[in-house]
Amino acid sequence: MSDGKIRRPRAETPKGFRDYFGPEVTERKAMLDRIAEVYHRYGFDPLETSAVETVEALGKFLPDVDRPNEGVFAWQDEDQDWMALRYDLTAPLARVAAQYRNDLPSPYRRYAMGPVWRNEKPGPGRFRQFYQCDADTVGSASVAADAEICAMLSDVFETLGLGGDYVVKINNRKVLNGVMEVAGLAGDDKAEERGIVLRAIDKIDRLGETGVRALLGAGRKDESGDFTKGAGLTDEQAEVVMGFTSARRDTGAETCARLRELVGSSAVGAEGVAELETMARLLEAQGYGSDRIILDPGVVRGLGYYTGPVFEAELTFEILDEKGRKRQFGSVAGGGRYDGLVKRFTGQDVPATGVSIGVDRLLAALRAKGRVDADTTGPVVVTVMDRDRMADYMAMVGELRQAGIRAEAYLGNPKNFGNQLKYADKRNSPVAVIQGGNEAEAGKVILKDLILGAKIAENATLEEWKDRPAQIEVPRADLVAAVRKMLGQ
Template sequence: DPLETSAVETVEALGKFLPDVDRPNEGVFAWQEEDTDWLALRYDLTAPLARVAAQYRNDLPSPYRRYAMGPVWRNEKPGPGRFRQFYQCDADTVGSASVAADAEICAMLADALEVVGIPRGDYVVKVNNRKVLNGVMEVAGLSGDDKEAERGIVLRAIDKIDRLGAEGVRALLGEGRKDESGDFTKGAGLSHWQAEAIMAFATANYIIENRNYPKRGEQDTDQKEQYPERNEWSLRYLSEIVRDSAIGAEGVEELRQIASLLNAQGYGPDRIVIDPGVVRGLGYYTGPVFEAELTFQITDEKGRPRNFGSVAGGGRYDGLVKRFTGQDVPATGVSIGVDRLLAALRAKGRGAGSSVGPVVVTVMDRDRMADYMGMVGELRQAGIRAEVYLGNPKNFGNQLKYADKRGSPIAVIQGGTEAGKGTVILKDLILGAKIAESATLEEWKDRPAQVEVPREGLVAAVQRMLGQ
């Protein structure tokens, strides 16, 4: 079901970026009304959902599925492709602890990308589980409240493995790392065995991705056991590195169930993969986490090729609604960055489309404006975008320039002569432009760029021209 929430929330409802006295605008655009609570522009669509789910928990069905789309705001420094206001499209299920809800979100995300024009093979939905990471931390002796600082350093280090490589991350897990400029970053101070336990997880994605996997349907029963598909092999690998942790084993089993449910619906590892490399946001989520990555290459501002990257992310956040109710309320969902997705479609030549502007009815006589607006009304009644020229009609050339800027396919012209004959002239602006480019094009020879038709046949004639 669609759900629309207010752009303004109390900071208590937003929670995550609650302003303090010294930094009242940290993370969000916030202000304080006189003698009232702090208010802020929403920074995502999930926190408002949690507030609504708690406020109307007795009225909403359970489980409650909702989708929403709208602007959100972040009080951060803008940059290339990074804005203070941007659009998100979210889908969530509140009230279900079943991994089937997580699997449904993953399937919906894959389907949504294909529907908007991202073909199979140009994207992958990656799935991990916070519980697996908790298991890794437990195996490494980093569980417990007293190890929170070390866990934070470890998470940040793992997140940098693509940039720093295995040795760079290993250094950050130990005493620290000195970069090329000589700056030193203090590490987590882990022992050798602790660091190696973490590295088994940090390098899991590299190990998994560099295996050769058979294509779906190519194996017999014995081969499937010896040469499993990617998702099955990922699960086996993760099971091994968290074998001494109950919470880690629980996380792997949840991933196994998700993969099984998706596989039964035809969502194999060519679309949705178990990927230990998904670590962003693991401090926020409580179970499965998802990320949609576009795998095709684009050229950056310096002319270098690079993968487009992530356009969506989400996961299970069972603790969010509890902030309001004090009771456990399971929830899972995903957020799509609409602006990034549109940028991806444009990069692939799929976002711009060939949108046709309105048919423009030109004005040849100010005193006959009612007649011209009558033409516009007839065209609109027929479902055709149309508008009358409202500028100074003295210069007819300016009217055609306006129509060109509007991307208009047709200009409707009726001067005194045409009105006397009961006709209108339809000027094909698209064809006229092509003829102007090259008057010898064979495909345009037999089609005039301008036709005169009876006034009563205006709508039918425009429909024919648009159909061509």
């Protein structure tokens, strides 16, 4: 600050990005490790592509984005080719499946976990870098592959301790296409209308039946006054489409029966219903009942590229929203069959299906349910009473670490002892080790139980603590054993 002319760089996370500290990293890693175990057991292999792809390879499959570069972070390389950060894990998979098609096993089951980047306006809880966790099967046209993804998703939730708190919902785009045929929306010239219908249905949870009907018809003005163009359907056509979204019945068999009525004579519609029935049968054979996986025609998924089965996992427990109102936690994963992505590169049909888990949302759900499984205890802190005896303190720390106990010596300026205890507190340290000159001469160390100390400070009258001293003196030789005991190991 002495020289006003020096312009120091700002120490700021770039806008829309964030940093993750200690427990946030540990907890996410613990969750992803458990998910990876399930994926592995299902025969999926990890794949890690680079963060950077050519814009050409990424294509324009980002939802709701029409121009190639919109929504991604892109730059030109030394040959003037456009490069970009990947915006999801599916586009790189399609590139890999095409590039290594002669070497990869087919079908190719892969999972991927890692950050993706979106050049979008940041908002509360909306970041420009976030984690995805995907599993896909490339090269299988069988709906057994789709059913397997749904079963795996169910196993993931069970493994994470969310049994009874989730449901995986299955639908099929072909059924929707059949319904659109019945409504008179078949043919290439109706592609735009079909897109509007698709996105309208996808918003039913947010807009309600009235909002969706407006979008199916003339259009809808939202609260801000913005107008969204509708699909221009007649009331009769809209009725057919709405019948689809509410076709769910008590059992899968009844739902399928209702869907058969709705798709009428449409061949593609009948094919979709048959696929739903096959998936239901396969899942039943593996013991996945309707408490875990159900058929729900209300699920359509917004992405244009799905071609057959689509699925979505919802967490069914309630949380309070920002206004204190109860609402269901909602969707944390979704996916489906996309048979066209690899064809972009090779011209050949390569069937594929997969799922993407929203890592941050799922982790938030685990936190809300108290199901986070990660040890975030701090280290035992060996305090420094006498700067000249640092070697003694480091030797204590060395012994503790050798015994597998997380430990460290205080390495700041040791002058103010209060600062050392404040530091231990900030580190969430369970035990502080103290040895001043007197203790050293007597061959002793003092152990302070910081967890117990904190509890006593909270409520000093608690009966249960009265016989447990928050501080003990033990022989130096018993350091490791005594710390272990205090840690309850």
